[in-house]
Amino acid sequence: MKSNVIDEIVKNDLCIGCGICVGICSRKVLEIQDNEYGEYVPCEVQACDSRCGLCLEFCPFSNNENETQMGAKIYGSIEGINYLFETGYYLDSYVGYSNDFRQSSASGGMATWLLTKLLKEGIVDYVMCPISQKNPEKLFSFEILSNEYSVKAASGSVYYPVEMSEVIQKIQEIPGRYAVTGLPCFIKALRLAAQKNRELRERIVFTIGLVCGQMKSKNYTKYIAALAGNNDLQKVESVYYRGKSPEKFASNYYYQFTDEQGSQYKIFWDEGISEAWINRWFTPNACNYCDDVFAELADVTFMDAWLPEYSKDSKGTNLVLVRSPKILTLIQEGIEKGEISANKISVEKIIQSQAGVLELKRKQLSYRLYLAGIKGQKVPEKRVKASKDIGMLKTREIKLKEMMQKESKQLFLIYCQNNILEIKEFRSGMNPYINQGKRLRLLGKLMPPIRVIKRISKKEGTEK
Numbered sequence: 001m002k003s004n005v006i007d008e009i010v011k012n013d014l015c016i017g018c019g020i021c022v023g024i025c026s027r028k029v030l031e032i033q034d035n036e037y038g039e040y041v042p043c044e045v046q047a048c049d050s051r052c053g054l055c056l057e058f059c060p061f062s063n064n065e066n067e068t069q070m071g072a073k074i075y076g077s078i079e080g081i082n083y084l085f086e087t088g089y090y091l092d093s094y095v096g097y098s099n100d101f102r103q104s105s106a107s108g109g110m111a112t113w114l115l116t117k118l119l120k121e122g123i124v125d126y127v128m129c130p131i132s133q134k135n136p137e138k139l140f141s142f143e144i145l146s147n148e149y150s151v152k153a154a155s156g157s158v159y160y161p162v163e164m165s166e167v168i169q170k171i172q173e174i175p176g177r178y179a180v181t182g183l184p185c186f187i188k189a190l191r192l193a194a195q196k197n198r199e200l201r202e203r204i205v206f207t208i209g210l211v212c213g214q215m216k217s218k219n220y221t222k223y224i225a226a227l228a229g230n231n232d233l234q235k236v237e238s239v240y241y242r243g244k245s246p247e248k249f250a251s252n253y254y255y256q257f258t259d260e261q262g263s264q265y266k267i268f269w270d271e272g273i274s275e276a277w278i279n280r281w282f283t284p285n286a287c288n289y290c291d292d293v294f295a296e297l298a299d300v301t302f303m304d305a306w307l308p309e310y311s312k313d314s315k316g317t318n319l320v321l322v323r324s325p326k327i328l329t330l331i332q333e334g335i336e337k338g339e340i341s342a343n344k345i346s347v348e349k350i351i352q353s354q355a356g357v358l359e360l361k362r363k364q365l366s367y368r369l370y371l372a373g374i375k376g377q378k379v380p381e382k383r384v385k386a387s388k389d390i391g392m393l394k395t396r397e398i399k400l401k402e403m404m405q406k407e408s409k410q411l412f413l414i415y416c417q418n419n420i421l422e423i424k425e426f427r428s429g430m431n432p433y434i435n436q437g438k439r440l441r442l443l444g445k446l447m448p449p450i451r452v453i454k455r456i457s458k459k460e461g462t463e464k
C-alpha cells in the first residue's frame, strides 16, 4: 500500500494548495479546504482505502521528476532550443508590451494579448485563468473562459490562493483546446498530471507561465487591506493588485480594495506592501522549497522587466521567455502587425532582471535545505545541494525571514477576531523582527568598510 499526499505533503507543511490531487482523485476522497492561515490544503473527507498513490505522482512537491528532466522531454528536441540552468529551456527572449492591454495588466499586458489572440484566431477554445469573484472569503478562483472580454477582465496578477480542483475536472469533462495560465509549481502539477491523463494531455495545448518569487495566503490580503484602512475584512469584495500611477515607477504599484458599499482603499508598494512581501510574511512554507524561477515547463513565461532601463516607466513592461515554436511565430506576427511593441533581448538580461528571485530559489534554498537537514525536516529533493557556506549575514537574514514568515501567521490568528484585525497590535508583535532586520541591513552596509579597516590594520601590523 502506497502513501498519499496527506501523509507525505500536507503533514510536512509542503503543500502549495494547487488542488491537482483533489481534481484527479477518481475515488473523490480529497477536498480542498482553507486552513487556519488562509492557505488551501487538501483534506481527506473519506477514508483513502485504496492508497493508489496517484495523488503523489502528480504533486509538484513530491519526489518525482524535476523540471530539468521534464523540460528535456517536452522541449529538448525542438530545433534551435537552448538551455541554461537558471532559465531552463528557451527558444528566444523578448522585451515589450501590448498597447491595448498594458494599462489594465500587471506589467506590459503581453500575457493577456497572447491569450486573447489564441482565442480570437481559434487556436484555442478556452482559457483557464484566475478571475475576481466578488466574494470576501474567495476573492479569486480559476475559471474556464471562452471569450476575449472575460480574458481581459482577468488580467493582472493574483497574489491570492487559487486552486485547480474544479477546473481540472471540467477540462476532463468538456472537450476542446485549452490554454492555461499558472505559476511554476502549478504548471509542473499540470505537466505531471498530463503525463498520465490523456484528456489533460490532449486538451491543454498551451501553458502560459509567470515568473514567481513566492505566493501569499488569504490572510496576507486581509492584512494589507487592514493596513490600507479597510478594517472590516468581511466587507472586502475585490482587490486589484497592480494599480499603475503615472507619477510613480512601475515597481511602486498599488493595491486597490473595494468593499461591498463600493468604497475604495488604495495602498502603494512603498507604504507597507514591500515590508510584508520582501520579509516573506504570510508566505506558504512550500515556497521555501521551490527552485523553479522561470516556469521552466511552460510554453512561454512572462515576467516584469525589473531592469533599471524599463522599471521607471510607470506603464509597465514585460520580459518574455519563449519555449514553443508556435508561440514564437505568434509573437513575431504580433510584432509585424503592430499588435505588440517588442524587441529581442538577451537571456542574460532576463536573468539579471530576476537576480533576487534566483538568489532566493537557488543560493538561499541551499541554506534552507541545510537547515532542514540538521532539524531532520522532510523536504523535497531539489536541483541545488544543501550548503551552509553562503555567508554569515545571509544565513542570519534567512533565519530572520523564516521567523517572520511563521510569526506573521500566528500573530494574525491572535489579533484577527471576527474579521477585524487589530493592526497596531499585530505590527507591534512584528516590531522586534522588523528592528532586527534594520540592524542586519546596517551591519550589511558597515561590513565592507570594517573589512577594509581590518585588512589595513593587519597589513600595517605585519609591516612594523
Ligand SMILES: Cc1cc2nc3c(=O)[nH]c(=O)nc-3n(C[C@H](O)[C@H](O)[C@H](O)COP(=O)(O)OP(=O)(O)OC[C@H]3O[C@@H](n4cnc5c(N)ncnc54)[C@H](O)[C@@H]3O)c2cc1C
Pocket (backbone or CB within 6 Å): 101, 104, 105, 106, 107, 108, 109, 110, 111, 112, 113, 115, 129, 130, 131, 154, 155, 156, 157, 158, 159, 160, 162, 181, 182, 183, 210, 211, 212, 213, 214, 215, 216, 302, 303, 304, 305, 306, 318, 354, 357
Ligand atoms: C504570485 C506571483 C508572483 C510573481 N512574482 C514575480 C516575480 O518575482 N518577478 C516577476 O518579474 N514577475 C512575477 N510575477 C509575474 C508578474 O506579476 C506578471 O504576472 C507578469 O509579468 C505578466 O504580466 P502581463 O502584464 O503580461 O500579464 P497580464 O496581461 O496582467 O495577464 C496575466 C495573466 O495571468 C493570470 N494570472 C495572474 N495571477 C495568476 C496566478 N496566481 N495563477 C495563475 N494565473 C495567474 C491572469 O488571470 C492573466 O490571465 C508574479 C506573478 C504572481 C501571480
Ligand code: SF4
Pocket (backbone or CB within 6 Å): 005, 006, 009, 010, 014, 015, 016, 017, 018, 019, 020, 021, 022, 041, 042, 055, 058, 059, 060, 061, 189
Ligand atoms: S501541492 Fe497540490 S498536489 Fe500536492 S498536496 Fe498540495 S494540493 Fe495536492
Ligand code: SF4
Pocket (backbone or CB within 6 Å): 016, 183, 184, 185, 186, 212, 213, 214, 215, 286, 287, 288, 290, 291, 292
Ligand atoms: S514560489 Fe514556487 S512553490 Fe511558491 S507559488 Fe511560486 S512557484 Fe509555487
